[in-house]
Amino acid sequence: MKITQSHIENSNADLKKNHMESFDFLSNQLSDKGVDVNLVVEKIKALQIAIPSWALGAGGTRFGRFSGAGEPADLIQKIQDIGIIHALNKSSNAVSLHIPWDIPQDYEAIRQIAKDLNINFDAVNSNTFQDQAGQKVSYKYGSLANSDKAVRELAVEHNKEVIKIGEKLGSKALTVWLADGSSFPGQHSIRKALANTHDSLSSIYEYLPSDWKILVEYKPYEPNFYSTVIQDWGTSFLLANKLGPKAYTLVDLGHHLPNTNIEQIVATLMTEEKLGGFHFNDSKYGDDDLTVGSIKPYQLFLIFHELAQGFAETNNPSLSWMIDASHNVKDPLEDLLQSVEAIKLAYAQALIINQKALEEAQQNHDTAKAQEILQDAYRTDVRALVSEASRQLGGAISPIKAYRKVGVRNELIKERGTDSKASGL
Numbered sequence: 276m277k278i279t280q281s282h283i284e285n286s287n288a289d290l291k292k293n294h295m296e297s298f299d300f301l302s303n304q305l306s307d308k309g310v311d312v313n314l315v316v317e318k319i320k321a322l323q324i325a326i327p328s329w330a331l332g333a334g335g336t337r338f339g340r341f342s343g344a345g346e347p348a349d350l351i352q353k354i355q356d357i358g359i360i361h362a363l364n365k366s367s368n369a370v371s372l373h374i375p376w377d378i379p380q381d382y383e384a385i386r387q388i389a390k391d392l393n394i395n396f397d398a399v400n401s402n403t404f405q406d407q408a409g410q411k412v413s414y415k416y417g418s419l420a421n422s423d424k425a426v427r428e429l430a431v432e433h434n435k436e437v438i439k440i441g442e443k444l445g446s447k448a449l450t451v452w453l454a455d456g457s458s459f460p461g462q463h464s465i466r467k468a469l470a471n472t473h474d475s476l477s478s479i480y481e482y483l484p485s486d487w488k489i490l491v492e493y494k495p496y497e498p499n500f501y502s503t504v505i506q507d508w509g510t511s512f513l514l515a516n517k518l519g520p521k522a523y524t525l526v527d528l529g530h531h532l533p534n535t536n537i538e539q540i541v542a543t544l545m546t547e548e549k550l551g552g553f554h555f556n557d558s559k560y561g562d563d564d565l566t567v568g569s570i571k572p573y574q575l576f577l578i579f580h581e582l583a584q585g586f587a588e589t590n591n592p593s594l595s596w597m598i599d600a601s602h603n604v605k606d607p608l609e610d611l612l613q614s615v616e617a618i619k620l621a622y623a624q625a626l627i628i629n630q631k632a633l634e635e636a637q638q639n640h641d642t643a644k645a646q647e648i649l650q651d652a653y654r655t656d657v658r659a660l661v662s663e664a665s666r667q668l669g670g671a672i673s674p675i676k677a678y679r680k681v682g683v684r685n686e687l688i689k690e691r692g693t694d695s696k697a698s699g700l
């Protein structure tokens with residue numbers, strides 16, 4: 276199953292008249308406010324969000340997993356699915372591999388299929404949160420933090436293997452997320468666990484190719500419920516600083532306690548030029564892995580406000596962007612299309628904020644005016660900007676409508692059957 280130009284044209288034909296009217300109307304409104312609409316559209320066109328290899332099938336919870344139909348059975352089919360997303364929205368030109376769930380069997384074939392679909396290889400992800408078949412020592416009590424040197428060495432070796440795999444595909448970053456921690460007070464030494472983690476990460480850092488980054492992800496709780504070794508951005512930042520210039524903090528939206536001011540974390544990290552990556556999802560309670568923008572779109576907008584300002588005003592390097600969500604009830608491809616759309620909308624809203632007026636309001640301590648300026652951007656319907664960016668790149672005006680019109684899932688079921696299952700959570 277491949278999206279063709281005629282699929283896109285057929286879908287766009289229904290929508291083009293309305294879309295162009297909306298776009299012209301919005302362009303005029305924004306131009307009157309001093310917004311350079313072409314520049315905004317160009318910036319939206321440049322935004323590319325990686326799709327993780329584990330998100331193409333139905334995800335599960337610890338209570339069960341209800342597989343969908345026509346799921347990709349192997350890595351080639353997963354990359355084909357990402358090719359479908361990218362052909363529709365022109366904003367998902369990369370895959371982020373999870374090792375060992377998606378170890379390539381035939382590198383040449385994988386590289387070729389990715390090249391044919393214009394897909395690159397973004398950050399590779401290691402996994403020391405579960406044991407693999409035949410593993411000699413266990414990660415049950417931690418991996419890089421474990422008090423047992425043999426376990427730490429195994430986990431370090433695994434991360435080096437992941438780097439080797441990434442090098443063969445053209446990846447330039449390793450993302451490390453650790454489940455390490457303790458579920459009960461006294462279970463382990465909090466200080467020693469952190470020191471061991473730093474030690475292990477240093478060994479991985481030394482092995483890192485010169486043009487690579489290591490992205491250190493944090494999470495406050497789960498699967499451990501008393502202490503997590505890298506529980507917050509401060510601990511990640513501390514480790515990244517100690518490791519060196521190739522180490523950065525990665526922010527996963529779902530890895531915060533409720534009501535954490537994530538935009539402030541973004542601003543602080545960008546000031547220090549230490550924000551390396553972003554994992555997008557949404558949540559109501561914890562690490563819920565819901566569709567981006569489905570619960571807290573205003574927060575997402577405020578985060579993009581800091582990101583857009585950070586890009587303009589700091590020397591923070593470009594980021595590895597990735598969706599990190601699991602799909603329990605929706606078609607994973609539709610969920611991913613919605614997520615990428617929500618990210619582009621939040622970015623577009625951030626790009627139309629009147630920064631000059633905002634700065635003036637801030638200088639004058641005019642708090643009400645500052646809120647008016649932010650919310651004027653947030654309450655602007657910017658969907659036509661996002662659609663236009665996609666259309667100009669040869670994508671769909673509405674990726675999800677095109678997906679349904681083509682009947683992609685039915686085609687995939689015809690090809691793959693109803694029982695194929697994707698590897699992953």
Ligand SMILES: [Mn+2]
Pocket residue numbers: 452492527554599
């Ligand atoms: Mn994540």
